[in-house]
Amino acid sequence: MPTDFVQVDAFTHRPLYGNPAAVVFDADDIPAETMQKIAREMNLSETVFILKPTTPDADYRARIFTPMSELPFAGHPTVAAAHSVLARYPDKADATLLRQECGIGIVPVEVLPSPSGKLLRMTQAEPDYRDAGLTRATVAKMLGCTESDLAETPFEVVSTGVPWLIVQLARFETISALDPDFGLIARECKTLRAAGLTVFVERGDGGPVRIRVRTFAPGEGVPEDPVCGSGNGSVAAYIARHKHPEAATGSYLAEQGIEIGRDGEIHASWERDGHALRIRVGGEAAVAASGQLFV
Numbered sequence: 397m398p399t400d401f402v403q404v405d406a407f408t409h410r411p412l413y414g415n416p417a418a419v420v421f422d423a424d425d426i427p428a429e430t431m432q433k434i435a436r437e438m439n440l441s442e443t444v445f446i447l448k449p450t451t452p453d454a455d456y457r458a459r460i461f462t463p464m465s466e467l468p469f470a471g472h473p474t475v476a477a478a479h480s481v482l483a484r485y486p487d488k489a490d491a492t493l494l495r496q497e498c499g500i501g502i503v504p505v506e507v508l509p510s511p512s513g514k515l516l517r518m519t520q521a522e523p524d525y526r527d528a529g530l531t532r533a534t535v536a537k538m539l540g541c542t543e544s545d546l547a548e549t550p551f552e553v554v555s556t557g558v559p560w561l562i563v564q565l566a567r568f569e570t571i572s573a574l575d576p577d578f579g580l581i582a583r584e585c586k587t588l589r590a591a592g593l594t595v596f597v598e599r600g601d602g603g604p605v606r607i608r609v610r611t612f613a614p615g616e617g618v619p620e621d622p623v624c625g626s627g628n629g630s631v632a633a634y635i636a637r638h639k640h641p642e643a644a645t646g647s648y649l650a651e652q653g654i655e656i657g658r659d660g661e662i663h664a665s666w667e668r669d670g671h672a673l674r675i676r677v678g679g680e681a682a683v684a685a686s687g688q689l690f691v
Contacts, residue, residue, distance in 0.1 A: 407660035407679035435461035454497035468499025471625010517678030540575030623660035
């Protein structure tokens with residue numbers, strides 16, 4: 397029996413921009429090994445499968461696969477899944493909150509109005525920080541830049557659901573000129589138990605977009621992820637900790653994907669509640685293609 401799927405571009409309101417993810421519906425009877433094969437066939441950074449939830453606290457369950465492995469959570473597939481659930485299932489069409497069950501538990505996704513339609517904003521997991529223990533020389537080699545291009549901030553593995561090595565650059569012009577060593581990134585990130593490396597820089601031009609981001613995950617079969625929701629969550633957690641440690645709240649607009657022609661925008665924010673730090677990441681989405689699987 398054919399299985400319906402859509403390809404959704406997340407963190408954009410325009411098809412063929414942002415970060416594409418395949419969303420496969422009604423996947424309860426698809427074995428995990430077949431899901432992995434489908435993800436490899438789709439050859440996108442992630443493919444997400446929609447299943448019935450196993451708990452009454454969730455509206456649906458999502459299993460997320462890269463071409464290489466299953467992930468407990470990922471940001472842009474969560475946006476793509478929520479967008480698709482709203483469009484696919486009539487009882488969810490007017491929802492203002494969706495609860496996604498996945499490998500890290502229940503991820504709430506708020507449905508907010510936006511000028512182009514709907515903005516989908518997820519609350520990610522409580523941040524976890526680990527010192528990466530890397531030298532500036534090693535990080536510069538990983539990114540194909542000089543040590544002076546790196547900001548005087550720590551190299552940390554930060555997770556709000558997926559662990560990323562986070563690196564800040566000193567100058568805006570450096571980010572587009574990076575020449576990453578994918579083999580070295582894959583090796584170092586495997587040692588660090590990180591999905592990959594996410595690098596960011598402040599724009600500093602006073603415009604509405606304050607941060608530019610790039611994400612490299614060659615160890616997961618994704619040399620450069622166009623617009624990474626979990627990576628941006630880790631960046632927001634890093635900024636909250638190191639740039640605004642006393643601020644109760646903060647928010648900004650980030651851009652990603654410019655260097656590879658997949659421009660997207662991410663709304664990121666944080667909120668402190670006692671010792672807890674709540675990270676939210678959101679964006680729009682657009683369907684680029686639809687079809688059926690015969691597997």
